[in-house]
Amino acid sequence: MIGSYVLNFQVYLGLPIEVRRVTGGETGVAILFAVSGLLTVLGQVRLTGWVTARWTPAQAITRGLLVMAAAFVPLALAALGRTGRDRPDPRDRDRGPGPAGALGPPRAPATGHRAACCGGDPLTAQH
Numbered sequence: 001m002i003g004s005y006v007l008n009f010q011v012y013l014g015l016p017i018e019v020r021r022v023t024g025g026e027t028g029v030a031i032l033f034a035v036s037g038l039l040t041v042l043g044q045v046r047l048t049g050w051v052t053a054r055w056t057p058a059q060a061i062t063r064g065l066l067v068m069a070a071a072f073v074p075l076a077l078a079a080l081g082r083t084g085r086d087r088p089d090p091r092d093r094d095r096g097p098g099p100a101g102a103l104g105p106p107r108a109p110a111t112g113h114r115a116a117c118c119g120g121d122p123l124t125a126q127h
Contacts, residue, residue: 004061007068010075011036018075 011032019028051060 003065004068007065007072010072014072014075018078022078 015032016029019032020026022028051064055063
């Protein structure tokens with residue numbers, strides 16, 4: 001059953017991250033959740049009734065997990081097919097904020113008095 005939870009929660013974790021990356025905004029994520037909710041409301045009762053009439057509980061669980069796993073294959077393939085341009089530059093994490101939130105040059109490591117009084121920024125040290 002842990003597999004079911006892991007796959008189910010990807011709708012709330014992995015898919016929104018990928019949709020946000022592809023669309024560049026929150027609108028795609030909102031559409032994802034709206035479609036997910038609509039499909040649940042419209043299809044869950046009918047599908048559960050159909051499966052109950054035709055499959056044993058063990059078959060339903062096994063086949064359901066396989067369908068859930070297969071639904072994430074396109075997401076996994078998209079992640080594998082990304083180019084280097086799509087990935088963040090790990091060097092950007094060491095850069096401080098520049099004008100209007102842009103990334104600025106790398107900051108010097110914070111040491112001694114400067115770190116205590118002004119966040120390690122030598123340009124603002126007045127002492």
